[in-house]
Amino acid sequence: MGNSKLYKGSLNTIILKLLEEKGKMYGYEITQKVKELTKGELKITEGALYPALHKLEAEGLLDVEVAKVDNRLRKYYKLTEAGEKETVNRLAELEEFIRSMQNLVNPKWSIE
Amino acid sequence: MGNSKLYKGSLNTIILKLLEEKGKMYGYEITQKVKELTKGELKITEGALYPALHKLEAEGLLDVEVAKVDNRLRKYYKLTEAGEKETVNRLAELEEFIRSMQNLVNPKWSIE
DNA sequence: TTCTTATGCATAAGAAAATTATGTATATAT
C-alpha cells in the first residue's frame, strides 16, 4: 500500500492549498480528497496528517472548530489570516519547485 | 542558503537522470549541474549527495571510476545496466508524481 | 447478529532522508 515516498515536504502546502479552496475541511475529508484528486496515487496517512494539522494550528496558520455529525466527532480546520498569507508564499514555492523538477526531469516540457 | 526543503525523496532519481544524460559525472559536478539547471533554486548538499551516491553504488545501480585531475581526486559515476533499467522506472514514477502535484496545486494546468 | 468496512480522531515507535557541522586536501584568485 501507500508507496508514495515522493511527496515528502509538501504535505503542509497541500493541506493549506485544499483549505484555501474549500474554506474548511476535517482531517478524514482531506485524506479522501487527496486520494480522489490524485486518483489514488497519493495517500495521506493519519500518522502524517494529524501531527501536521496540529503543528499548523500551533503555528497560528489554522483555526479549529469541533462539530458532531451523526454522533461522530469532526474537527474542521480553516485558514487564519496569517494562514492565508502563508499559503500564498508556500504555494508559490511549491509551484516553483515543481517547475524546477520538470526542468530536471524533462527539459522539453518547459520550453513551451 | 539552501532552503529547498521540498525535493526530499527525489534526489536519487535526479542523480540517475543526470547520469543517463551525461554518461558519467562526479559528485561535485552533480551539485553544480543541479544548481545551474534550477537557477540556484535546488542546492544538493554534500551530506545528502555522497551518501546517496554510495547507496546507489551499493545497490548495483552505479559504477565508480576514480580519476586524478589537476592533482585532485574525482570519482566518476555512471549507470550500470541495472541502473539504466531502474532509471526508466524511477523517472516514470517521478513524472507521475509531478503530474499529481500539479493536479493538486494548480488543476488548470493539467487540463490541456 | 456478528463481522467487516467505513468514518473519525490520536499518538508512539521506528525508518528514511535530509541539514548542519565537521574534517581533510589541493588550486586559484585577491
Next chain:
DNA sequence: ATATATACATAATTTTCTTATGCATAAGAA
C-alpha cells in the same frame, strides 16, 4: 597571506514520513 573554489567524506541532529496501535461510532454484509 587569505579567501574562495574544487573535491571527497562522515557524524550528529532534525525533519518528516510509515507503521502500528488505540479508541469509538455507523453502516453494510454474511
